[in-house]
Amino acid sequence: MNAAALAFDDFIAREHWKAHDHWLSYSINELVKYRPEAKYFQFGLQNVMGHLDFVIERITTFPTLLELMMAAQQLLEKLVNRPELYHLYHSLNLEKFYFAMHQRAQHMLNGFFWPELAMFYRHPAKIKGSFFIRHHAFRIRIDDIEHYLSGYIAYCRFLGSKHRTTIPEPAARGLANGWTVQSLAMATGGTWSNNTPTTLQIDSVAVSAHGLRQHSLVMLAPEATAAGFKASQLTTYRAKITAALSESTEGAKTELPTLRVHDGQQAILDLGSFARSRMKGVVIAVTGSAGKSTMIAMLQHCLKPYGKTVGNQANANLPLGVAWNLASMPWDADFIALELAIGSIRQSSRIARPGVAIITTIGPAHLEYHKNVENIARKISRIFHEMAPGNLAVINRDLQQWPILAAEARARALKILSFGRHSEADVKLLAAHSDEITVMLSGQRLRYRLGSPGLHQVYNSLAALAVASHLQLALPELLNTFADFRAIPGRGQQQNIKLEQGQITVLDDAYNANPASMQALFQMLQQLPRQGRLLLVLGDMLELGEHVKTYHQALVPDIKQCVPDRLYLVGTEMTALKAELTEQANLSCWNDIQLLQQALLRDLEHNDLLVFKASNGIGLHKIVSHFEKLHAINSKN
DSSP, X not given: OXXXXXXXXXXXXXXXXXXXXXXXXXXXXXXXXXXXXXXXXXXXXXXXXXXXHHHHHOOSOOTHHHHHHHHHHHHHHHHHTOGGGGGGGGGOOHHHHHHHHHHHHHHGGGGBOOHHHHTTSSXXXXXXXXXXXXXXXXXXXXXXXXXXXXXXXXXXXXXXXXXXXXXXXXXXXXXXXXXXXXXXXXXHTXXXXXTOOSOOOOOEEESSGGGXXXXXXXXXXXXXXXXXXXXXXXXXXXXXEEEEEEETTSOOOOSSOEEEESOHHHHHHHHHHHHHHHOOSEEEEEESSSOHHHHHHHHHHHSGXXXXXXXXXXXXXXXXXXXXXXXXXXXXXXXXXXXXXSTTHXXXXXXXXXXXXXXXXXXXXXXXHHOSHHHXXXXXXGGGGGSOTTOEEEEETTOTTHHHHHHHHHHTTOEEEEEESSXXXXXXXXXXXXXXXXXXXXXXXXXXXXXXXXXXXXXXXXXXXXXXXXXXXXXXXXXXXXXXXXXXXXXXXXXXXXXXXXXXXXXXXXXXXXXHHHHHHHHHHHHOOOSSOEEEEEEOOOXXXXXXXXXXXXXXXXXXXXXXXXXXXXXXXXXXXXXXXXXXXXXXXXXXXXXXXXHHHHHOOXXXXXXXXXXXXXXXXXXXXXXXXXXXXXXXX
8 A cells, every 4th residue: 555655645746637547546546445545536536637629529439538538537436525625626527527427328329239230241240339539540459358357347337327526516525615724725735834824814816006995915926926925915915915825945025825726726726616606696707809898897787686786806817817816706605707709718717607608709819829810719608618518508509610619519418599680590680779679589579778889799689588588587677778878988988078178989999909809999980979070099909910010901991980070090000091091081090009099189178089999008098097087176166
C-alpha cells in the first residue's frame, strides 16, 4: 500500500491525470478504499473531467473510454459518503458526465458483431456476438474484447442498480449561503494565516477595484505587473477590504487575514466554480459579436418580477472575470445572467455551467484574432460544450451562421429556441414599430411596447421571450417590463444634458463598435424621432484585422442615409472616409479628443441630438463624461 501511495504521489506531481488513462482510474478507485485522501479523489476526478468531450465525440469505438467512465462513476459513489470532500465536486459537470457515459456505451455498439454483420464473413458462427476495433486499423484481438466486456459489465451493473450519484444540497454540507473561512479554504485548497478570525464577513471577491464591495476578499498581485491589488491600493481601499488572497511563495506583506494559495488566478477560478456549484438558480450566459451587455441588462430588468436576479459587473466576461463575478453573487439568486466573451469561452462556460445560453448575433468583430466570421461562429458555439443535455440554446435564426450554431447545439442534445424574422423562428418577429412590437410565440400573437429604441433591442426582447417561455414564466408580466427598459451607458443610453446653449440629447454608444453594432445604430437613427439637428460623432472600429478598411468603407452608404447635420470623423480609418463623404455638409475630421470636445461645445444648439459611436479605445466616452459633469453643474445653477 505504501508503494502504491508513493507511486500515485509521483503521478500527481507529474500531472499524469492529463493522460486520462483508464488503468489510472481503475487503480485510484482501489487505492481510495484504503487511503481515502482528498488528493487521490481529486486525481481520479481530474483523470476524467477534461476528457468528457473526447468521450462524447470520438468517432471510433475506443472501448477503454467506457472503462474510464465506469471507474470514475464508482469513484463518485465512494465520494458521496465523505461529506468532508464534497468540495471536490465543484469542478465536475455531473449532467455532462452521465451524458458522456451513456453516449459512449451506445456508440460502442458499432463495434459489436451483430448477426447482420457477422453473416458477411467466412465463418459467422466464430465471430457472432463478439467485438472488433476500428481504431488505428481494423482488428480483432482478445485484449480488445476484454476491454469491451469490462466496460459493459460495469455499465450493466450500473443500470441494474438504478442509482445515480447526486450532489447533496448545500444545507447538507453544513455551509451557509455565502463565504466562510472554512468554505474559502475548502474551495481553493489554501491555508489561512495565523491571525485570521474564525468568522469573517465576505460578500465579494475582487481582482481589481471594479469588483470591490463593502466586505471584499482581494487577490494580491505577486509582482508589480501582475493582475491583482498592489500594496498601495490596499491602503486606498482599506475600508472595503476584509481579507486577502495571496500566492504562498510571494504575496504582499499585509496584516490582513490572508488565505495563502499556490496560484492566485487559479484560486479565483476555483472560487467561481465553487460558488457556481452552490447556486440553485438558472444561470443564463450571453455571448455574441455585439449586444451582450445590453442583453444582460434586459434580462436583469425583465426577470425581476419572477425572483432574485443578478448579473455580471464591469463587463468582466473572460474566465477570471466570470469567476470573480460568480464568487461575488448571492448563492440564493433565482436568475444569474452572465456575459461570456468569445475569448476562452470554453473555459468560461466550464466555470459558469449555463442552463441557458443566448447567442445574440455573429459579425466581424475581433477579426485580428479569429480571421473570419465562420471561425467566430464556431468558437462562440463552444459555449454549448459545457452545457448538459436538455439545457436551452437561444439562437438568432436570421444569422447566416445558423447551421453551424444549430449543429453544435444539437450535438450536445440541447433544446433549441430560435428568434428573428425567419419563417422558422420559434419567437417570430411580425412587426416592429416605434409604438408597438408584434411577435408570434407558440401560436400566440403577442404585442408590447419597448422603452429603448432600435431593432437590436427588439431582437434582445425576442431572446428574453424565448428564455421566459422555456422557464414557463407568466408572459404578461414580462411584456409589461419591456416598456420600462432603458439602454445602459455606453450602449445606446439617451440622456438630456443641460448646457449653456440649452438642452441637448446625448446618445451614448461609445463603449464598443464593430460592423454589426454600427448597423444597429444606423437603423435606430432612421427611426428615432428628434426635434433638432443630428450631430453624428463616429470613431474607428478596432480589432478588425486585415479587412479593416473594407469594413469601414462599407459604412459610407449608411452614414449618407442618416443625413447628419454635422458629421465628425475620429481616428485613422474613419478619417480615410472623408473623400467618400465630400458632399456631406459640415464634415470635419479629428484625432485629438480634447480639441473635438471644444469644437462640439462651440457647435451645439438647443434641441440637438448628439450621437457618439466608436470602439472604447478611441476615447469618446471621455467627452460624454465631461458633458455629464457640465450637466450636473448647470442643473444646480
